[in-house]
Amino acid sequence: MNKGLAALCAVFVGVATVATGRYFWDFGFYPHATGASTIAPAVDTLYLIISYVTTGMFFLVWSLLIGFMVIYRRRPGAKSHYSHGNMKAEVIWTIIPAAMLVGLAFGQIPTWAKAKQEFPQPNEVDKETNQPPVVLQVLAQQYDWNFRYRPEDNRADFKRAVDPADSSVTDYAIEEAVHPGPMIVPCGRKVFITQTSMDVIHSLFLPHMRVKQDAVPGMYVRVWFQPVKFRVVELPGNFDDWNRTDWDKRIDWVTEKDYDGKYGARRVAFRGIEFIVEKAWKNPDTEKIEVMRKLMTRPAKVDIIHNGKVEWDVPLSDTARRPTHAVIPFDLACAELCGAGHHTMKKTLWVGTETMYLAWLGKESENATPAIWKRWVERKPSW
Amino acid sequence: MSDAHAEHGHADPGHGHDAGGHGHEAMGFFRKYVFSTNHKIIGKQFLFTSLIFLLVAGSLAMGIRWQLAYPEKPMPILGSIIGLSKMDRKAIADIQEKADKEGRALNDAEKQDVESRYAINDDEFIMFTTMHGTLMIFFVIIPILVGAFGNFLIPLHVGTHDMAFPKLNALSYWCFWLACVLILIGFFVPGGHSQAGWTGYSPLSAHHAPAATPGSSQDPDWFHLGGQDFWLLSMFFVGMSSILGAVNYLTTILKMRAPGLSMMRLPLTTWGQFITAILQLLATPVLGAALMMLMMERFFDANFFTPSGLEVSKQAMSARGGHPLMWQHIFWFYSHPAVYILVLPAMGFTSDLLAVGCRKPVFGYKAMVFSMSGIAGLGFIVWAHHMFVSGMNPTLGMAFMVATLVIALPSAIKVFNWLGTVWRGSIRFDVPTLNALTFVALFTIGGLDGIFMAASPVDIFIHDTYFIVSHFHYVVFGGSLFAVFGAIYYWYPKMWGRMMSATAGKIHWLLSFVFFNLTFFPMHIIGAGGHMRRIPGIQYYPFLNEFHWWNQFISISAFCLGATQLIFIGNFVLSIWYGRKAESNPWQASTLEWSIPSPAPEHNYHTIPTVNTGAYEYGKDGKEGMDYEPQTEQKA
């Protein structure tokens, strides 16, 4: 019976190895969403290094284990080797892993410090980008994200600091601030966020930016990131193809410097078109219900940027002015259990050029201030 | 050594030649079998209770996987138990009532409506994840590893009649039993059970009015207690049970060892229990304090963990002055050592089972003892690696990051020593050995995952994703639970005098191993892709879309894995009556418990043995052609 078991095991391990190899061939060593911020390469490289080290260790241990199981299986006449251990071996396999672990530990401290401690100063021109950072406040609630931009963003002389130590941090006039729906930031500038929560602990997760930080009630927590590229997708000419096209092949990553050269002259929709997951979608080709299908939204109207000028509220049905491309936002999620609606705390992060950003903010200033911000400012909790 | 084992007068069910014999009281059924103070019966009580909870928590896991794979489909089999929320039941009753009033059967639309109600609801999903975690950790793994095997084996391994404090031992079980009753009641409370995660973070868990989750609200019809309150009370009693047990174990091991049995001659199983008991004794009171503080927060507005100015559901919270991070620090100060409680006894079993199965002494016994101690000691200074992105000072994060990477070292040493044990052995592939080898293999994977998580920049991305879920399932299921399977097969004869079926055991092992890896390995992939924990599906997140297929694959594997465990349960239960009768030492093992008949008699040892060697004298030429020397062997 043991031989049968061994054969089955060998089959399983063989199939698993082939499948895993095929997976890594297709997706690379890590299936992360593509990194789009300045910290992403460091985080991803660290992940890769650890992957190599641990995979190597895994193969070492498993091949020894399986090898020993085969070689030292009980055979008539064979005896086990009586030994209580070997001090030299112990020393070797203590020192070498210890050195590797300590090296790994100290090697990654600069990355951690950069991600979590080297904040851009809200009122100063940042040395790396030669521009002041975008400053925004995030207020998390069950179950939505609320954003606020100070009204005179983008100005280096804006005097009121958004500083967690300053208890008047919520004090700039509620009506003057812009309260966008999604999070909107310009590519290439640093973004400085002060975040907190209205009720329970939430966590701001921007997967493409490699940002995750808990929004803790009772604390203002600082987060920063700098997007380096954003996504532009080519829209098919035929509306019928919007739901059937393999969108991921049509995505182009572009930096704010490249944008004008590549797409400046094109008609690019920069608000309203985004990915959506349809829980149950009827495929018009096969007439079958598909679960969890990624589609593109098709809003009635979009805003288009063309040669640096913005055209607002262009109906998509207007074939003469139809956009040829669209800027696609990134995902924003909550990554800390915050109640029954935790999974619905989805929002988007729109990243675009400076022109798009200013146009966005201008348009979003028409939005209502969420009642929750009004109550928050009124309450002025002094933590 | 001590005369604490003068407590006689309790019978062992069924077989002891000494049935009730010391005769001053004839024992009723309840004193003998239910409220017994005999460590073996108490151990079995823990085992039975935990196996029941294994089924309950496993069903919740099936519900979780069903929701992730087939979000709106009605769940078969278990759907009528766990798929129907209160609103669903009410709606079905209303539809039926309407049809009855009109004197007709349900029409198609109504039938579809009723059927659709058997799907798992998004809002109940969180309760499933919370209770699956809570039950598995506190009501399955800890009670089996520590309550069942600690109780059963420690007196046998140290060569004494019973624990140092038999009545305290019984109290430990009955505290646990009370905890079980309380946690089960929570499922029936109107607001539902706790929905705040097994970690119970505040302020999510901290208030009943306004309640941040339905499970947090309190119902006046239920003594003003809600699901969260039953959770808290129950955990408190689990903690109490652990602490009482730990006192007993430490005293027994330190004070009641047989003559000649020095600490360095103890089997590593006993060392595992010893070190685990120290962890429990030192860490569990901290959990008790945290729970007590949270209960005071909920009942008396003590405001430990809630700052001022908060608002839930448009209602102001009147709390002020607390800090949510304080809960996290106090909770994780216990819960990190707790995860070592979840694994150290299993490491002890693995060492024993490998030595017996490979007919070799454990490679590097002293190194094994020191690394278990190192894991336990270092385990107290790494807790905030659960809090890297929690808002605590990042410099503190650096310190914990270094400590967490260092704690990988003793575990690595242990893995190499196990490899050394297998090396040049003569491996008998019986069921305990297979399971022990699986522990080594799968614990390695789980441990290597730890390196990713310890690296705090990487943790920024994988925190609270399925990467973490994969990691802890590899160490607790792939590690501890497989070791538990092996331990149950191995010590079953000593418990019931019968052998479990080896054929069923091997089939269970192979299928579990295959399906376990098919279920949990892909979670590394989706976790590294950013798939968050505790979400009932990817339906709101386009960036996770490519992982839906993986969710379905994992779920199907999980259903097969769940079904496979029925083989084990069947084997376990049926072998009690139909298993082949066992001799006293079916495994040719050298530790003390195998020198007495199977099942173990009421007082274990008729005369306390004298120990002359360590526990692992395998591979030597012993008497009568045996290839080992029992611990009680008389030296020439």
Add this chain to the structure above:
Amino acid sequence: MRRPILGSTMLALALLAACGDDKGTTGGVVPSTPSTAVNTTPVAPKTDAPGTSTTAPTDDPSPVLAKTPEIRFAPTRADATPWNPQDGASVTGVAKLMGEKPPRRKKVPTDKDPKCTEEVREEGEVVSKEMQVKNVFVVVVSGHEKLSFSKPEAAVKIDQKGCHYEPHIFGMMAGQKIEVTNSDDTTHNIHGLPKKSKEFNFTQPRKGQVDNTTLENAENAVTIKCDIHPWMGAYAFVLPHLLFSVTQDNGSFEIKGLPDGEYELLAWHEVYGEQRAKVSVKDMKAEAVTFTFEKK
């Protein structure tokens, strides 16, 4: 048998349960309710202890919203006649807002759920160009005692359509069924927050799903919200009678079935607060009532 540890544990548990009773700060005794409702608990109203800090949160976290009205309904007289909406006069009227220009209804960002494709505007202040106010709840607060009312069998309906509640404000009798429908192709989570009845809180993932719930005790301006779409809100008045009306787009309301007598009306708007007016019905006729609100 002495079991001191067990005994004291039991005692502690009993004490904890007993003291875990109502908060004590409010003294609000919550009546125990028949368990027809689900997933619910009564939420004891919290009044603040005298503040030690100037930044103590107020009891009402929504200073932008008007206070819920305090109404004492006189109990039904012993000789009351059953109410018949066809039998009696209709009291009509209009609710207006002082001023020249209606307040602008700003857009509400619904980007959180792309399935909410229809534009949603703020619902707090819906005022027409002629300064007529919609969604004012008008209710008879005195004069109703001579009529008796039985709880209607029909349910009061609330629908989740276009990611907002339809109707925005409604009245019902205590214990009347509330039929909740989800007409949207997205999951909604209706969450009622009464202070005097059991909360209801449940999701409806399917389009077309219908569930029933209720509010058992009389209460004014019960907040109803959606946990998933935080901009959605509605109000329910749970009344001991059915003499109420909600103003339409043109600000008009009509309360039917009032026999001759003196009545007092209360009109409540969620931002503008309350106004009261007296009206008398003579010979089955009544004067039209105008409520004029002022924005503070």
